[in-house]
Amino acid sequence: MLAAMPPTPPTSPESGESPIRDRGDACPGALRLHPADDGRLARLRLPAGRLTVHQVEVLAAAAESLGDGRITVTSRGNAELRGLGDGCGAELAALLADVGLLPSAEHERIRNIVASPAADLDGLGGADVQLWARELDALLCDEAWTTSLSGRFLFVLDDGRGDVAGLGGDVTLIAGADGTAQLHIGGQTYRLPAPDAPRAALAAADAFLRAARTSGAWRVRELPDGAAVDLAAALARAGVTAEPLPVPPPLPHGAPPAPGALGERAVYVLAPLGRLTAAQLRALLPADEVRLTPWRGAVAVGAPAARLPELAAAGLIARPDSPWAGVSACTGRPGCAKSLADVRADAVPGGRTGLPVHYSGCARRCGHPHGDWVDVLAAEGGGYLVDGVPVPRTSLPEAVATARTTR
Structure with a gap:
């Protein structure tokens, strides 16, 4: 085989260039269904990938009754339903709202929050960023101005192990082991008390929107030269005391979890080619909750390692040496x-x-x-x-x- 060349990524505006777009943000959601050759597509934002037991059951049933019977796990740990009929939007929305998957119709596409999925499960990492994700989600849904964020704007919450820090967040929080957190946005880094981390992330999004008012930017990396993100002012408005770090430390870098046991009270499996059948999603139960991951897997919290053979028999990837892993x-x-x-x-x-x-x-x-x-x-x-x-x-x-x- 000839010498390999690195993949060419999808094109995006270079630093300093204002993006040129001929339409608004058409990113699909749970209410804005996207037409495809196999039917309509719905994308459900799941902050930190979290699903309760009841939500798992309803999502599996919706995939079977309204879609093609499968759930796609996205690279942000969200879920997609495909093969939906033209007239099922209202029924799907009602099902999702009834189980808490649509806490705000106006905000549903901007609830893009990735968090370390093994947080508080295996003894690694600092703060429980899963709790940060829930607080940040509530803050986002409580503010009218946050609906101006693009459906592509991403918050990343890393518990310090470095598993999600490199996933291209517009706003990135890193938990420290000393009760502090680092806030990263657009080359700026601030250190602040860990309990203030969710409010600080919201303030950073506010600073971005103020900088992006005339540029048309949807992501921080799209901001043109001269569109400065005034993070200090935004943190002050939010009442968050933070210390700027003139020399930002590098983001931590760690591997994603391997399929198998996560500590003593959780297991991790991968979805074959990133898609779960409704039966495979249900096979994760019983569990306390399920967390979908950016690596197209699922953590079953509260499930012992003894269940891994059963999950493998259901067609899930439960071993790190599976040739289908990754x-x-x-x-x-x-x-x-x-x-x-x-x-x-x-x-x-x-x-x-x-x-x-x-x-x-x-x-x-x-x-x-x-x-x-x-x-x-x-x-x-x-x-x-x-x-x-x-x-x-x-x-x-x-x-x-x-x-x-x-x-």
Whole structure:
């Protein structure tokens, strides 16, 4: 195989350039359904990926009765339902609202909060950022101005282990072991008391919106030169006492959890190619709660390690050495009109270790992982490009296995 080339990421405005858009933010939600070739799509924001037992049951039932019977886990730990009928929007909204998955119709698309999914489960990390996520979600839904945030704006809450810190948050909180937190936005870092972290994150979003008023930016990285984020003023307005760090420390970097036991009271499994059947979602129960993760997995809180064989029998990835661990794919054909191939049918396990792998049906590379990953892209006329190198479908297993371990 020829020397691999790094994947080309989806295009986005470079620093200093104001984005040019000919329409508003069309990011799908639970109320704004997106048309696709396989029906309507609903994206449910789940702050920190959290689902109660009742919510798990209702989500599985909604997938079966209104959609194609599956739940897609997104790269932000949210959930998508596909194959929805044209007239089911009101029924779906009522089901979700009844179980607390729509606390505010006006805010439902801006509740993008990723948090360390193993927080308070395995003895690692600092503060329980899952609790921060719930408080921040309530703060977001209590303010009218937050509806001006884009459906793409992202809050990342890392408990100090570094598992989610690098996921490209617009506002990133890092919990310290000393009762403090670091707030990062646009190259600025402040240290503040941990109990003030959720309010500080809200203040940072306010500072961004003030800076973005005339630029059209949806994300912090899209702000043009000269559109300064006045974080100090925003923190002062919020009554948060914080210390600026002139030399920002690097974000912590840690691996995501491996499939298996998380401490003594939780287990972690991955969804095959990022999709759960309704039966697989229900198989996570009994549990105290379920947390979907940005790596397209699910933590069953309160489930003992003895349940892992049962979850594996249900088709979930329950071992770190599974050849399917770390393999994901976009929707592909027939659900997406832009896709050049049925990438889910073509996807193959490529080795048992190494980099994540993502199969994409077109150059948009929807749902690709963050960081370094093996790029498997459908090519015009058939076949694939593996990190830019043409590979026939029959040679994918060898090409992908090599790419995972040599770059």
